[in-house]
Amino acid sequence: EVQLVESGGDLVQPGGSLRLSCSASGFTFISSAMHWVRQAPGKGLEYVSSISVLGGSTFYTASVKDRFIVSRDNSRNTVYLQMNSLREEDTAVYHCVRGGPSSSSSLSSWGQGILVTVSS
Amino acid sequence: QSVLTQTPSVSAAPGQTVTISCSGTISNIANNHVSWYQQLPGTTPTLLIYDDYKRPSGIPDRFSGSKSGTSATLDITGIQTGDEADYYCGTWDTSLRSGVFGGGTKLTVL
Numbered sequence: 001e002v003q004l005v006e007s008g009g010d011l012v013q014p015g016g017s018l019r020l021s022c023s024a025s026g027f028t029f030i031s032s033a034m035h036w037v038r039q040a041p042g043k044g045l046e047y048v049s050s051i052s053v054l055g056g057s058t059f060y061t062a063s064v065k066d067r068f069i070v071s072r073d074n075s076r077n078t079v080y081l082q083m084n085s086l087r088e089e090d091t092a093v094y095h096c097v098r099g100g101p102s103s104s105s106s107l108s109s110w111g112q113g114i115l116v117t118v119s120s
Numbered sequence: 121q122s123v124l125t126q127t128p129s130v131s132a133a134p135g136q137t138v139t140i141s142c143s144g145t146i147s148n149i150a151n152n153h154v155s156w157y158q159q160l161p162g163t164t165p166t167l168l169i170y171d172d173y174k175r176p177s178g179i180p181d182r183f184s185g186s187k188s189g190t191s192a193t194l195d196i197t198g199i200q201t202g203d204e205a206d207y208y209c210g211t212w213d214t215s216l217r218s219g220v221f222g223g224g225t226k227l228t229v230l
Contacts, residue, residue: 035219037165044122045157045165045208047219061218095164104212104219106155106170113164 002026004111020081022096029077033099038092050103126222140194142209152212154192159206
């Protein structure tokens with residue numbers, strides 16, 4: 001069974017930093033691109049970031065570029081999202097999502113999500 | 121404002137058929153595979169359709185997807201009360217170099 005467990009969510013002040021982690025199990029981690037997708041309260045889905053299977057390619061939506069950094073540790077089956085210079089509009093539930101072999105593949109399995117609240 | 125455009129809401133009575141549309145551009149839908157995701161109330165999204173029309177195992181054939189040019193559609197036949205959910209289309213955008221979603225369509229079963 002595929003399991004994706006996010007951790008690291010918290011209440012943080014604007015301008016602060018946070019690192020999310022996602023521990024994966026139940027599938028061949030090194031064969032899957034990984035993604036972060038967020039959903040603000042009462043809003044739709046928003047793609048945040050992707051990382052290729054070996055971590056050599058990373059992608060970001062425009063609103064988080066130069067503030068967020070995605071990385072992965074294939075020896076630990078874990079993907080990370082370092083979030084810097086956080087803004088109130090970054091408040092959302094952040095989902096870790098398993099993709100396919102390509103970063104453009106569909107999002108096949110979703111974690112339950114972790115809440116990040118940015119507020120003073 | 122979402123890169124992909126979806127009608128915000130649709131409604132149908134049980135047993136009817138509903139079509140949900142997703143409109144994009146050459147840099148996303150026309151040149152990349154489209155997926156559809158179902159988000160039941162209070163739950164995490166799940167993959168409903170991938171590669172434009174394929175269904176993951178366990179998804180009933182009442183759900184079907186298609187694509188033509190810069191638009192994609194999700195058809196749901198024999199609507200059931202349990203289908204009441206938000207439906208999102210998603211794909212890759214080659215120009216933006218990122219994934220993109222539609223704003224979501226809320227299906228209400230009358």
